[in-house]
Amino acid sequence: MLNRAFWLQFSTPKTFYPVAGKMIPVFMVLAVLSGVIGLYLSFFETPRVAGLQKEAYHIIFVHVAASWMSMFIYMIMGGYAMLGFILKARLSGMMASALAPTGAMMTFIALITGIIWGRAAWNPNFTWTPDPRLMTELVLFFLYMGFILLQVVIDDARRAMRAGAILAIVGVVFLPLIFFAVKLPTIHQPANIRPGHTMPVVSVVAMLVMVFSFWMYSIAASLMRVRAIMLEQEKRTAWVQQLLGAKT
Amino acid sequence: MKWQSVYDFVFMNGQGWYVWPSYLLVAVCIVAEIFFIKWRDKNAEIKFKQYVNLKRVQDNESEA
Amino acid sequence: MQAADDPILLNVKSLGCVRSDRQLFADLSFSVNAGQAAVIEGRNGSGKTSLLRILAGLSEPEDGEVWWRGENIYKEREAYIRELLYFGHLPAVKGELTAGENLRLSTVLCGESKLDAASALQEVDLKGFEDMPTHYLSAGQKRRVALSRLYCSSATLWILDEPLTAIDVHGVAKIEKTIGEHVKRGGSVIMTTHQSITIPGVEIKKIRLGATKSSPTHA
Amino acid sequence: MLKIVFTVIKRDLRLAMRRRAELLTVIFFFIISVSLFPIAMGPETEQEARMLKEIAPIIIWISALLATMLSLGQMFSSDYQDGTLEQLILIPQPFSLIVFGKIIAHWLVAGLPLVLIAPLLGMQLGLSVPEQLVLMLTLLMGTPALSLIGAMGAGLTLGLRNSNILVSLLVLPLYVPVMIYGAGSVEAYATGLGFKAHMALMSAVLLLTLILLPWAAATAVRISME
Numbered sequence: 138m139l140n141r142a143f144w145l146q147f148s149t150p151k152t153f154y155p156v157a158g159k160m161i162p163v164f165m166v167l168a169v170l171s172g173v174i175g176l177y178l179s180f181f182e183t184p185r186v187a188g189l190q191k192e193a194y195h196i197i198f199v200h201v202a203a204s205w206m207s208m209f210i211y212m213i214m215g216g217y218a219m220l221g222f223i224l225k226a227r228l229s230g231m232m233a234s235a236l237a238p239t240g241a242m243m244t245f246i247a248l249i250t251g252i253i254w255g256r257a258a259w260n261p262n263f264t265w266t267p268d269p270r271l272m273t274e275l276v277l278f279f280l281y282m283g284f285i286l287l288q289v290v291i292d293d294a295r296r297a298m299r300a301g302a303i304l305a306i307v308g309v310v311f312l313p314l315i316f317f318a319v320k321l322p323t324i325h326q327p328a329n330i331r332p333g334h335t336m337p338v339v340s341v342v343a344m345l346v347m348v349f350s351f352w353m354y355s356i357a358a359s360l361m362r363v364r365a366i367m368l369e370q371e372k373r374t375a376w377v378q379q380l381l382g383a384k385t
Numbered sequence: 386m387k388w389q390s391v392y393d394f395v396f397m398n399g400q401g402w403y404v405w406p407s408y409l410l411v412a413v414c415i416v417a418e419i420f421f422i423k424w425r426d427k428n429a430e431i432k433f434k435q436y437v438n439l440k441r442v443q444d445n446e447s448e449a
Numbered sequence: 450m451q452a453a454d455d456p457i458l459l460n461v462k463s464l465g466c467v468r469s470d471r472q473l474f475a476d477l478s479f480s481v482n483a484g485q486a487a488v489i490e491g492r493n494g495s496g497k498t499s500l501l502r503i504l505a506g507l508s509e510p511e512d513g514e515v516w517w518r519g520e521n522i523y524k525e526r527e528a529y530i531r532e533l534l535y536f537g538h539l540p541a542v543k544g545e546l547t548a549g550e551n552l553r554l555s556t557v558l559c560g561e562s563k564l565d566a567a568s569a570l571q572e573v574d575l576k577g578f579e580d581m582p583t584h585y586l587s588a589g590q591k592r593r594v595a596l597s598r599l600y601c602s603s604a605t606l607w608i609l610d611e612p613l614t615a616i617d618v619h620g621v622a623k624i625e626k627t628i629g630e631h632v633k634r635g636g637s638v639i640m641t642t643h644q645s646i647t648i649p650g651v652e653i654k655k656i657r658l659g660a661t662k663s664s665p666t667h668a
Numbered sequence: 669m670l671k672i673v674f675t676v677i678k679r680d681l682r683l684a685m686r687r688r689a690e691l692l693t694v695i696f697f698f699i700i701s702v703s704l705f706p707i708a709m710g711p712e713t714e715q716e717a718r719m720l721k722e723i724a725p726i727i728i729w730i731s732a733l734l735a736t737m738l739s740l741g742q743m744f745s746s747d748y749q750d751g752t753l754e755q756l757i758l759i760p761q762p763f764s765l766i767v768f769g770k771i772i773a774h775w776l777v778a779g780l781p782l783v784l785i786a787p788l789l790g791m792q793l794g795l796s797v798p799e800q801l802v803l804m805l806t807l808l809m810g811t812p813a814l815s816l817i818g819a820m821g822a823g824l825t826l827g828l829r830n831s832n833i834l835v836s837l838l839v840l841p842l843y844v845p846v847m848i849y850g851a852g853s854v855e856a857y858a859t860g861l862g863f864k865a866h867m868a869l870m871s872a873v874l875l876l877t878l879i880l881l882p883w884a885a886a887t888a889v890r891i892s893m894e
Contacts, residue, residue: 505754507757508894527760537754537755539754543746557675558755582686
């Protein structure tokens with residue numbers, strides 16, 4: 138099965154379109170199942186925590202999953218962009234554009250849940266600005282928005298792909314720099330405002346299950362989006378005309 | 386069972402005010418994203434029809 | 450590989466160009482020999498400028514390849530550009546610089562010059578304008594400053610996009626003569642023009658764009 | 669190799685001298701934006717004056733970022749509009765060298781003046797002489813990185829609608845590390861922590877941008893020219 142013909146169907150829009158269509162339900166079901174399991178574990182199986190953390194710690198299961206995905210998707214996006222740029226493979230560029238909005242959404246979730254968690258767990262006057270992780274999320278959100286808006290503004294599809302690729306490649310190189318710079322301790326910054334604690338095993342498992350669920354969801358959502366992008370950009374090709382021509 | 390009652394589960398010692406909106410946000414974001422993708426898919430089909438019509442006009446023009 | 454004495458300089462192989470979802474041309478093949486002038490014909494929007502920009506290596510075609518002296522122009526880009534003079538539809542004349550500075554800069558940047566700036570400007574009837582900032586010049590005079598590059602260049606292939614726009618009758622005759630001389634020296638010219646062009650003693654190859662009906666490509 | 673870079677620098681400097689007004693606009697923008705802070709705060713009490721001094725490096729750095737951003741439009745757009753950029757691409761030399769020359773010229777015109785003026789503005793905000801020297805040093809190392817990153821943004825948005833607004837969205841997030849190390853080193857020096865670590869990190873950023881961004885900017889311009 139793992140021969141050339143198998144891999145080739147993932148490499149051109151024409152062959153990937155139906156394959157992606159079959160893959161979406163699989164990933165969606167996995168996402169929902171693991172999501173249900175993760176939520177059950179986090180709400181009912183984790184021990185109650187007393188003291189500083191309080192019940193607000195139920196937020197971290199989505200917060201951590203979303204922040205992992207936000208970073209991870211950007212890296213994957215940069216990888217696809219690089220691949221598409223070097224090999225001139227249109228599908229890779231399309232995957233990069235399809236991942237960006239999902240990544241931006243994950244970043245947004247991570248940012249907002251992070252702020253809510255900070256307020257709930259430590260103090261209601263929590264300002265999120267000195268928190269390096271949230272600050273990185275904010276910069277990451279801007280990076281995603283820059284990528285998305287650049288591709289929206291450019292009319293020509295090929296130029297949009299390639300311009301986005303350059304931005305994503307440079308962004309991936311800069312992301313560790315930004316992360317490191319924001320973390321750099323200065324006098325204004327408390328060393329670490331997150332109290333260290335050891336998590337019970339159930340919580341770790343619940344968190345990993347939630348990360349898995351978000352991961353599966355991200356794949357499903359970007360596959361759905363990449364199908365729409367393929368239709369948008371391959372209008373003049375025979376396969377789209379066959380596919381959509383049959384419907385009209 | 387770690388919760389004493391449904392009330393306890395929902396209220397969470399007052400922390401429910403923070404927990405549930407967070408989950409609501411996630412749910413809203415996911416629903417919105419899927420809605421936007423579906424909308425984009427529909428839009429791609431509409432744009433395709435426009436494109437086909439435009440091309441027909443242009444082809445007729447170049448034949449004339 | 451082709452033999453060294455092959456007269457074919459530029460070989461265009463099944464070129465296709467797409468601009469904002471429109472197939473401008475597809476499967477376009479032609480060749481240009483040494484000592485040959487070619488005129489690209491077609492209506493507005495048929496992709497003449499796009500074709501010239503692809504031939505100059507400024508933009509990449511959707512499909513197909515362009516070969517120069519038996520080498521792909523993307524693989525041997527610098528060697529190709531060294532023998533190329535591209536005259537775009539924008540004059541590439543900086544308003545802040547004088548006519549002489551403009552010309553000297555473009556020749557310094559592109560390598561050696563056959564002719565000094567003063568004599569080149571004399572060729573296009575702009576003697577005495579050498580030290581005048583070009584934003585004082587009229588549109589036609591600016592085009593002529595740009596065209597004076599033809600006299601300095603030692604390039605083999607000239608790609609000229611509408612060189613006759615905004616040039617008076619006298620100027621047109623002069624440019625036709627210059628192109629004729631270049632071709633007779635063994636150079637090649639590919640150009641677009643809306644005017645009819647006659648060069649005594651030179652047969653002009655015509656390449657028509659937009660004649661074929663646009664068909665969907667198979668991707 | 670080097671000759672082409674120098675020729676491009678000379679060309680761009682000559683063009684910049686012929687339109688001095690644009691250059692002066694950027695410098696005055698920098699001066700005004702820094703001066704607005706003390707005017708707005710009106711530091712009457714000693715505590716307010718101390719606060720102003722504390723955030724002085726941040727004020728100067730953010731103003732430098734914005735001033736650089738303002739000047740990015742000039743880097744390629746005039747060459748793009750009159751067709752000269754096509755001719756620059758068709759020079760038989762690697763295009764990244766030419767873009768590198770243009771970036772250096774941009775820095776000489778729009779970055780270096782900021783470095784030289786910064787001490788005057790620092791004085792206005794109450795920085796001591798050694799602090800001003802540290803500030804100058806960070807600006808001297810940081811502003812080239814700003815020009816390099818900005819060149820990519822300017823290249824990507826070449827010829828687009830609202831390109832000036834879009835370029836800030838693309839470039840500002842990437843300016844974050846430069847800004848943090850720049851402002852942070854003055855702060856670290858002022859509090860006696862020493863600024864060597866910050867400067868080392870800043871030079872690492874500069875080195876990375878020097879390696880990566882001439883290529884990225886040149887590719888961005890070529891993509892936009894297609």
